[in-house]
Amino acid sequence: MSQAPAAPASTALAEDPAERPSRVGSLDAARGVMLILSVSAEAVLAPRPEAFVHTKWVGLHYYDWIFPLFVTLSGCGMAFAFRNHVRWRRNARRALVLVLAGLAYNYVAAPERGLADLRFTGVLQLYAALVVLVALLHHWLRSARAWIAFTLVWSGLLTLFWFAVSRDCVGGMPQPTCNPTLTVEGAWLGGLDHLYRLGKRGFETEGILGILGALSIASAGVVVGHLLADRHRQRHTVARLLAWAATVAIAGWAFAQVVPALKWLWTPSYGLITATAGVLLLTLAYAVVDTGPHRAIGYRLAYPLRALGRNSLLVYFGSHVAMMIMLRLGEPSLPERLSAKLGWTGHPHLAWVIASVLAWWALALVLDRKRIYVRA
Structure with missing residues (x-):
């Protein structure tokens, strides 16, 4: 957790965005x-519609777009953080905190596994690895052009890898029980006992191969960050962002013709297709908040979104942890009991969703007013 100085000019509410050294208003708004x-x-709440559960294997549900959106926006933020220099000690500490938090989350999520069979992989561990990888790559890749080339070449190589290892699988594509993830992850994690569902589903989604796949998504966001930071071509930023969104979408579609978009394996087609949404969201936020003749108005009006987005790590992972814990409290669960008290609205489950969003939003606004931000 960090607390910013009381009233720095660079973060005041009435600040003119034209005076800011870097354009992060759009990033915070997009995060919001x-x-x-x-x-x-x-x-x-249950019964959850199909759109709000992960796809079983092939295809994409609405729920499958959420975490890639977080990763894309995080990649954009990393570009701002690493474009000039990388604070290696701080970055290592950040990654360590994320890994430890991920292990703690895994223990709370499945206490019956105990420490002996504790799952070592997870979304926080994956995110920690991305932070380290993007920082390392910034030692060689310092421009939007370099990151564009890396994103496309890396995604292409990964597609060839998945194609090569899946030729003997049914349909010539990876299957839940025909993929190399358990072999790769089990080899360095000491067997299947420390993997997703103890390896019983036939795959590990957030191990080394998952991290390498998610790197395609993060790098697509890194490109956006470098495009936004390019002061020499500000007049064409929106056009360049739209061109990048189109490139990512087309590449994702092309790679999907070779290896399908598989959320559980983070295939490059899945990564680039979902990253397109993040690039478009950042483009829209930039157009409204950080550019144009009315950007000062847009920047001020977007304050609620920016305040929410500034504590994205807390709200994103905190809401998951809170919901997981509340669903275990009593029978019916605490969320079910609370939603029942909203029956007067006529749509108690919808009212619960709205109340949840407003509660986290209110917390973020309070923390922003106090200039308190939870960071790894």
């Missing part, structure tokens, strides 16, 4: 939108 989508999706 992402968090509304994330918290609302997580708060949906």
Whole structure:
């Protein structure tokens, strides 16, 4: 957790965005939108519609777009953080905190496994690895052009890898029980006992191969960050962002013709297709908040979203943890009991979703007013 100085000119509410050294207003606003989508999706109570559960294997549901959106926006933020230099000690500490938090989350999520069979992989561990990888890559890749080339080449190589290892699988594509993830992850994690569902589903979604796949998504966001930071071509930023969104979408579609978009394996087609949504969201936020003749008005009006987005790590993962714990409290669960008290609205489950979003939003606003931000 960090607390910013009381009233720095660079973060004042009435600040003119034209005077800011870097354009992060659009990033925070985009994060705010992402968090509304994330918290609302997580708060949906059973029976959850198909759109609000992960796809079984092939295809994409609404729920499958949320975390890639977070990763894309995080990639954009990393570009701002690492474009000039990388604070290696701080970055290592950040990654360590994320890994430890991920292990703690896994223990709370499945206490019956105990420490002996504790799952070592997870979304926080995956995110920690991305932070380290993007920082390392910034030692060589310092421009939007370099990151564009990396994103496309890396995604292409990964597609070839998945194609090569899946030729003997049914349909010539990876299957739940025909993929190399358990072999790869089990080899360095000491067997299947520390993997997703103890390896019983036939795959590990957030191990080394998952991290390498998610890197395609993060790098697509890194490109956006470098495009936004390019002061020499500000007049063409929106056009360049739209061109990048189109490139990512086309590449994702093309790679999907070779290896399908598989959420559980983070295939490059899945990564780029879902990253397109993040690039478009950032483009829209930039157009409204950080550019144009009315950007000062847009920047001020977007304050609620920016305040929410500034505590994205807390709200994103905190809402997941809180919901997981509340669903275990009593029978019916605490969320079910609370939603029942909203029966007067006529739509208690919808009212619960709205109340959840407003509660986290209110917390973020209070923390922003106090200039308190939870960071790894």
